[in-house]
Amino acid sequence: MKYEVFACKHKAQVGQRPVRVGEAIMTCRKFKSLVIILIATFSCTIHICAQPQSAKQTYNFTRALEEVKKGNKSEAMDFLTKEIAENPGNGYAHMTIAILQADAEDYGDAMKSVNMAIKKLPKKDKEYMARAFASRAHLYTIAGDTIQALNDFNQAIKINPDDADILETYGQLLYEMKRYSDANEIYNRMVAANPTSVMGYMGLGRNAYASGNYDEAIRQYNIVIKMYDDYSSGYSFRAESYLKQGKYLEAVDDIMKSLSLDNDAKAHHYLFEFPDNQLTLVISKLRGMSVKNPHDAEWQYYIAQLYQSKKKYNEAIEAARKAFDIDAHPVFLEMIADCQQELGEYAQALEAITQAQQMRPDDLDLISSKADILGESGDIEGAITEWTRYIDKTPDFFGGYYRRGFFEDNSGQTDNALEDYDMAIMLNPDYAYSYLGKGDMLMRNGQTDEAMAAYRKVIELDTVPNNSSCAMYAFLALGEKDKAVDFMEKVIANDSTDCGNYYDGSCFYSRLGDLDKSLTHLRTAFEKGFRRFHHVMSDDDLEALRATDGFKSLMDEYTAIKEREASVEPKTDLTSERVEIPFTPDGGCVSVKCSINELPLSFIFDTGASIVSLSQVEANFMLKNGYLKLEDFVGSGRIVDANGDISEGTIVNLRDVDFGGLKLNNVRASVVRNQKAPLLLGQSVLGRLGSIEIDNPGKKLIITHSK
Known part of the structure; x- marks a missing residue:
């Protein structure tokens, strides 16, 4: 079967950004979910770190607020407990405890x-009383009691009718209840009180979109953009409406603008919502942004993500390499x-993931990726070893046990697999695949009754056919053939674009003995981009199908197709080169001579640093003597002060880095405030070199890299 890569895997999936993930929410000037907003409302809008003027100035309460401001919540609660014991009538203390x-x-x-x-x-403190009611409204919302939540919001507004934060969150609740006309009343009230209220206009636009009035939504977003042309959500929300109207050029332009402002998450999401016939348009726009911003890797990464989502893997690889x-x-x-x-x-996948691991050897995502690559390539013991390493680092996560159990299952290690499946179930009793694996192992051991119970648990948990189904x-296994076929077909119908569903269908019908249908589904899986041929050749579900002439013919056909796909862009044969570079011990560190933009310097070799860093002294010298140019600065923030000095945190692009005869172009570096800070060579250089060894007795670095 198509093995399940557990959904709780730590890394971002296709269509997500490496840092901010998922659908856009609007914080500060953006919409927030009501579950999250409770804390924000308490801590931000109630001014937790500032003592209310009307509050009693007691020692314990003052100290509690100081500790909260420092982030010492436990200590703050200790002081608040003492405060309530001494002054039970201090409502502000009760509020802070809440x-x-x-x-x-x-x-x-x-x-x-x-x-x-x-x-x-x-009662005379209308601001705090209103926000107390609003805060209770949030708690009622979390509890699912919207009637009480609405009552409390109405009471809050009655006490303090002009509190924009309360109005905004009240409008959010009405929006989530699909009471758009009532929400509009709230947002119009916000706009009337403050004609520059971003949230008021954004709320009106969002309600118009939800009601299908895309022109009105665009009109409201236009107002926001006219007032604040650097507000990314105005563009991303407007793009959403343009997409609904089929105005793809306007939509993609807004998405590019939004991404360029702050990598807006909603804009990123909608990169993947264009129809397939608009892929060329979106890619061309992204490439244009990459040309305009040659030092920003994110544009090539977006291209790679987009190609990957369309299963154009060779194109995705090319773009990811450019990003790297x-x-x-290592994410690239x-x-x-x-x-x-x-x-x-x-082999190539293993090489890439190993290089990434050299940069982040303890990264769980990289360990899990390497384990699966090893397993798919036929190195089952290697996969088990990597999953064991994964489990050692995160023993409380069910996924590691399930995946190790899967490979033990496929290598005949029945007892070990059963033990791991049981551990996965103990840690996460709601994961259907673990019970399926357990059932198969019990059947292998002849424990039929226990196996049937495990299979019934799968059916209890997996009720909605989807891409991750196994029911x-x-x-x-339970002998309910008609239900099995019906469920399988519903899985495919749920997402007929997913090649993995057709591969599952091939495995299923092979198990069932319908080899003609199994072959048809396997062909469809290949047509839709499935290329994991080693898995096809080793999957025990396809054992019966592999014995047929039709299977052999199909594999020959698609093996040839795969070879043609791989040769679309001729690959350059790479050879490894071993370079030895002398170093000088420097206070427990390693110092190596280098040149940056032809300026002779020395750097400290630091495998723990993420990028190259240099002091303001070095950066200012390079700028004032022509070794750095203004076009070498990355980003649009203020980078040079009134004295002509480079600001701390500025990112610069080093055009040429040369050490030991190894030359690299376009290396990012960060400027640090410490005037005596050494030049540190971090992973933005080391990750591009290959394997690095430190020969302390010989006082040399040994670098093995491809050329």
Whole structure:
């Protein structure tokens, strides 16, 4: 079967950015989810770090607020407990306790505390009383009691009708309840009170979009953009409406603008929502942004992600390599490895993931990726070893045990697999695949009754056919053929574009004995881009199909196709070169001579640094003597002050880095404030070199790299 890569894997999936992930939410000037907003409202809008003027100036309460400001929540709670013991009528203390309890997701006690705050707060303090009611409304929302939440919001507005934060969150609740006309009343009220209210206009635009009135939505977003042309969400939300209207050029331009401002998450999401016939348009726009911003790797990464989502793996690899050349980050190597794995190019995938691991040897995602590559390439013991390493680092996560159990299962290690499946179930009793694996192992051991119970558990958990379903196999094992076939077909119908679903279908019908249908589904899987041929040749589900002439003919056909795909861009034969570079011990560190933009310097070899860093003294010297140019600065922030000095945190592009005869172009470096800080050579250089060894007795670096 198509093995399940557990959904709880740590890394971002296709269509997600490496840092900010998922659908856009609007924080500060952006919409926020009501579950998250509780803490934000307490800590930001109630000014937790500032003592209310009307609050009693007691020692314990003052100290509590100081500790909260420092982030010492436990100490703050200790002072608040003492405060309540001495001054039980301090409503502000009760409110602060509610904040800390909500922050710990102790919503029941937070509700008790906010109720006490409402009783004890001075009625004349309208601001705090209103926000106490609004905070309780959030707690009711979390509890699913929208009626009480609405009542509290109405009470809050009655007490303080002009509080923009309360109006905004009240409008959010009405929006989530699909009461768009009522939400519009709130947002119009915000705009009337403040004609420059971004959230008011954005709320009106979002409600118009939800109601299908895309022209009106665009009109509202236009107002926002006219007032604040650097507000990324105005563009990303407007792009959403343009997409609905089929105005793809306008939509893609807005997405490029939004991404260029702050890598807006919503804009990133909508990169993947264009129809297939608009792929060329989107790619061309991204390439244009890459040309305009040659030192920003993200544009090539977006291209790689987009190609990967369309299963154009060779194109994705090319773009990811370009991103890595700009910024040597292991996430780009991981993407290259993922794509090469999809193409069945396991040796190249293993090389890429190993290089990434040299940069981040303890990264869990890289360990799991390497394990799966090894397993798919046929090195089952290697896969088990890597999953064991993964488990050692995160023993409380079920996924490591499930994946190790899967490979033990496929190598005949029945007892070990059964033990791992049981551990996965103990850590996560809701994961259906673990029960399926357990059922198969129990059947192998002749424990039929226990196996049937495991299969029934699969069916209990996996009720909605989707890309991650496995209930069809459980139905089949239970002898319920009709239900099994019906479920399998629903999985395929749920997403008929997914090649993995057709591969699952091939495995399923092979198990069932319908080899003609199994072959048809396997062909469709190949047509849709499935290229994991080694898995096809070793999957025990396809054992019956592999014995047929039709299977052999199909494999010959698609092996030839795969070879043609791989030769679309001729690969340059790479050879390894071993370079030895002398170093000088420097206070426990390693110092190596180099030149940067033809300026002779020495750097400290630092495998723990992420990028190259240099002091302001070095950077200012390079700028004032022509070794750095203004076009070498990355980003649009203020980089040079009134004295002509480079600001701390500025990112510069080093055009040429040369040491020991190794030459690299376009290396990023960060300027640090410490005037005596040495030049540190970090992973943005080291990751592009290959394997690095330190020969301390010989006082030399040994670098093995491809050329």
